């Protein structure tokens with residue numbers, strides 16, 4: 001009789017555990033699914049105004065999300081999206097995308113500008129935008145293989161003051177001409 005009662009208690013307990021499992025936080029992959037329509041299931045951008053997140057450092061993704069959420073970084077859509085997530089979610093999604101393989105879409109760029117931009121990047125930007133933009137120091141995002149229109153929008157936002165440049169980046173960017181900076185964007189678009 002007693003044994004049977006224990007059996008019921010055990011069954012009730014199992015029900016309790018399984019309903020807890022339903023309330024558990026979603027996995028990083030499930031969270032990141034909400035980003036797939038624009039950033040691809042594995043972090044490869046779905047279109048020219050959107051960045052790829054694959055292989056971006058966790059640090060860079062978390063910092064970008066915090067800046068979107070606070071409104072410090074201007075956005076068309078990310079400000080609204082970022083408001084729906086916590087810092088722990090940012091970390092989980094950052095971890096997920098940082099582990100995906102870098103994505104290089106086929107795209108058009110001006111080869112002469114890209115050649116010139118490569119020299120400018122090496123001299124002025126390569127300290128943080130490491131390995132031709134395929135890697136980044138600390139919170140520096142990946143720029144290699146991003147769509148040219150996306151890169152040009154971001155550079156315009158920096159130059160117009162809408163998006164705030166890190167001080168050390170501004171020191172390098174400010175003395176350069178618009179043409180030289182645009183050449184670097186062509187270089188990043190060509191870099192794989």
Ligand code: HEC
Nearest residue numbers: 034035038049050051061064065075076077078081093141
């Ligand atoms: C409807 C399309 C859309 C969805 C959905 C979306 N994004 Fe974005 N994302 C963008 C666009 C567009 C930008 C460029 C900034 C802007 O205009 O909002 C961007 C920029 C970013 C950046 C900056 C990357 C860089 O290189 O600077 C990060 C990080 C990011 N998104 C993460 C996410 C995460 C994480 C999710 C899912 C929770 C998500 N995005 C969902 C469209 C989207």
Ligand code: HEC
Nearest residue numbers: 051124125128139140141154155164166168169172173184
């Ligand atoms: C001291 C380090 C540093 C240097 C030098 C630097 N950058 Fe950056 N760059 C960063 C960081 C950090 C970010 C992200 C900052 C933010 O949140 O806006 C960034 C972002 C960018 C972005 C936006 C990418 C994206 O996906 O949002 C572009 C474009 C860019 N840099 C171009 C350049 C160019 C061109 C140069 C050289 C003339 C340069 N940077 C020099 C650190 C640097």
